[in-house]
Amino acid sequence: MPELPEVETIVRDLRPALVGRRLGPMRKSTRSLRSPWKRSWRRHLRGACVRSIERRGKWIIISLDSEVCLLVHLGMTGQLRVMPASEPVAPHTHLIFHLDGGRAHLRFRDVRRFGQATVIETRSLAAFFDRTRLGPEPFKLDASYWDQTLGATRRSLKAVLLDQSVVAGIGNIYADEALFEARLHPARSACRLTAAERGRLRQVLPKVLNRAIEGRGSTIRDYVDGAGQVGGYQNEFRAYGRTGEPCQRCARPIRRVRLAGRSTHYCPGCQNLRPATHARVNAEFGE
DNA sequence: ATGCAGTCCTGTAAGC
């Protein structure tokens, strides 16, 4: 499931492979993605030169000199790769852009079709992310913004971290990893954190995400980088997917529950709920 | 306000 580190890895791979190159003719599958592909987009892209490739949250932004951007969201199973045109087209490939007169391809593949590919004018890029209410990047979160936002909601930390309008780019895996790292129970209510705990969570996000980027992202099933290689960070998980395994800090078995509609992994030993203030939730979690 | 269920989707794996 591509989250921020996976998307960042792809963007870094695609940048040298795509910037300065010209998009040729495009082929599209008949199957629909999350949003319909408009017929007029094709002529905005054809012949355009790639100016830059950036990431915002889980979005890939391919800016073209025709003053439009190709925006790609990978959803759950999306893959965006540059490859030789001679490589067989894998099933579930939805977009193929010719590069270099057809010798290479940029291909978008998405088995589950939760992904999205859309074209917008460059000048409405900011408006697009405003409309989707995409929150700030997690790397240099403003402390007062963070304190205010967390202080204003009673939702669980897990739900808050998954909310893209609070902070952009975090999904199920890195929410669990960050909460483990910060030693915070995922069911804790955001507004009941102490100032120190809020600070811990804020500072842990860049740490966890940068480590994952260094590991070139995590492959659970479908994720591959911009060159088609699997990630390496899935071996470094300390909570996610480690149900029943001993915690690396306190050796108690990692527990898995369902929270905010997602499978949630945490250590009942060192990600504590405080019994006095969270008796009800403690009981619910059998602690 | 908030959580929860349902929706989209399909490959994989478990269960009978």
Next chain:
DNA sequence: TGCTTACAGGACTGCA
């Protein structure tokens, strides 16, 4: 062995 069913979840909608 072969079928059915549950599950994974990013983003969104509708409901209680």
